[in-house]
Amino acid sequence: MSRYRTIALFGKQGSAPVAEALIALYDDLARRGITVLVDDALGPIPALAPACADIAAIRSQAEVAIVVGGDGTLLSAARKLGEASVPLVGINQGRLGFMTDIARAQMLPAIERLLAGEFTPDRRLRLTVRVLREGREVFRTLALNEVVVNKGDLGRMIELKLRVDGEFLYVLRADGMIVATPSGSTAYALSANGPILQPAVPGIALVPLCAHGLTYRPITIADSCAVELELVHSYDGRVHCDGQNFFDAQAGDRVSIERSPYPLTLLHPPGYSYFAMLREKLHWSATPHR
Structure with missing residues (x-):
């Protein structure tokens, strides 16, 4: 049984790969009986039209938001959510992805674990x-x-x-x-x-x-x-x-x-390591010498 009943989707505008990922997410979540709210600022994506919602509805109803794109897209979603206490999950389809830490290829298995309540909260200063x-x-x-x-x-x-x-x-x-x-x-x-x-x-x-x-x-x-x-x-x-x-x-x-008295919460998948992320993104030595 899913831990969440209502999930919001945000994504980078004008990107065909992002639209494809959002449609796959929407289909998977809807199949599970989860209410999906899609940021209506994304523009026209016919397959997502039934779920489009304005930001006021997302702020008041969403229990978690999934962001598909890069760190800039996640920052944009956080800005739109404002003071609402909606945690964010990032699917990386950008370049670096310091905060969008789930690879596109692992998206659906990761969402399965999110719904099972296995993700770890990470409160970030704003x-x-x-x-x-x-x-x-x-x-x-x-x-x-x-x-x-x-x-x-x-x-x-x-x-x-x-x-x-x-x-x-x-x-x-x-x-x-x-x-x-x-x-x-x-x-x-x-x-x-x-x-x-x-x-x-x-x-x-x-x-x-x-x-x-x-x-x-x-x-x-x-x-x-x-x-x-x-x-x-x-x-x-x-x-x-x-x-x-x-x-x-x-x-x-x-x-x-x-x-700010309104920190942002990121949700990380099991096994997430901040230092491993730094090694990968900043191209530090990957394997310690023994």
Whole structure:
């Protein structure tokens, strides 16, 4: 008997292999008597039309969501679900797949084990991001991977005044700053020489982008800390969240970043290992010498 009665399906838009996988999933779940809700933003896929639902229905009814695609598709699904406590399962049809950890070839056997309740929950930190302009909130969102405050389209550095828990740390002249969760430590922050944080580490990484000074180094702070980035002087910039949501900020704006009370839960199959995943995705030595 299935542990879940209502399951949502998300996928990468415009991909024929993803559509094929979603149809196979839908047929398998419907055959088991499970109610399936398909994200209606996927576009027209005739075989899935009877199950299409809007995001409000998915947020209120789904007990778990299965995402077919890459990490970007999973980030998009997490953003759509917002504060709803719907756990996510990732089927990897992207390139790397740090969070979509089930191979397409193993999809249906893995779903069998999901329905049997054999998957392990993994709670991931999310960040609440706000932009304050003259004390008034003008933007708010959630981020699972990272928040990037950078120069936007301009070909020059910006200046950012950084505070942690209200205490001044420094003024940074750079291309920008990445504020990354452990989930995001293997994403954009990794390419900027940021630290890799195991998901269980209660930390946030502050990673400068091309700083004008050799002593500006990445630093990891407690995830209970509140971070504030203020755009100083006449420098405008842009606030990016998970590479999918952005806001054009002005000089004097303050970007407030703190731990969200709404973490995201990923569900991993039996035998999942974070370190094995790193070895595979980052091409580290696969076999220990004996």
